[in-house]
Amino acid sequence: MQEEPSPKCAACNDPEEEKQREAFVDQLIAEHKSRPGALIPILQAAQQEIGYLSEATLKRVGEKLGEPLSKIFGVVTFYSFFSRVPRGKYLIRICLGTACYVRGAEKILDAFKKELEIDVYQTTPDRMFSLDVARCFGACGLAPAVMINDKVHQRVKPSQVKQILAACRKKESPVRA
Ligand code: FES
Numbered sequence: 001m002q003e004e005p006s007p008k009c010a011a012c013n014d015p016e017e018e019k020q021r022e023a024f025v026d027q028l029i030a031e032h033k034s035r036p037g038a039l040i041p042i043l044q045a046a047q048q049e050i051g052y053l054s055e056a057t058l059k060r061v062g063e064k065l066g067e068p069l070s071k072i073f074g075v076v077t078f079y080s081f082f083s084r085v086p087r088g089k090y091l092i093r094i095c096l097g098t099a100c101y102v103r104g105a106e107k108i109l110d111a112f113k114k115e116l117e118i119d120v121y122q123t124t125p126d127r128m129f130s131l132d133v134a135r136c137f138g139a140c141g142l143a144p145a146v147m148i149n150d151k152v153h154q155r156v157k158p159s160q161v162k163q164i165l166a167a168c169r170k171k172e173s174p175v176r177a
Helices: 015-032 037-052 055-065 071-077 098-102 105-116 158-172
Strands: 090-095 131-132 146-148 151-153
Touching: 015 037, 015 055, 037 055, 037 071, 055 071, 090 105, 098 105, 105 131, 105 158, 146 158
Parallel strands: 090 131
Antiparallel strands: 090 146, 146 151
């Protein structure tokens, strides 16, 4: 279960940004509306573009699709890949499934928490990293596994955590070595 949404950031309160988000959601709905089961793909695309699903976005989707807000919230709450809080550029998900757990996933989670100075479901203040947990990526043979965005890192050791984070930061650095 995700934490309650944090206080809004400056970008969330920017009326221009809000208009752009609304226009994006309207366009998504126009593209998907006639397809059966459109709700989940619309929410996925909105989250991918905006970074998370705000209450305003969910209301807009509900209004445009003619669906009650309770149903939209129900879907968002049910699927763990949906987030109602802004997430970092890198979503780090530690697998706590059985195979990963017995091979030390908890120690890896602790190492990420310590390095990032955040807890599970939280995002670093620079909005670079978010920490999450999951149950099995289908890579049990190479456990313990960590997924960063859509890439699975296998046989991860706590001692590699610093290096993994440094590689992400390096990608974001304007001056690359
Ligand atoms: S239990 Fe972790 S990848 Fe399957």
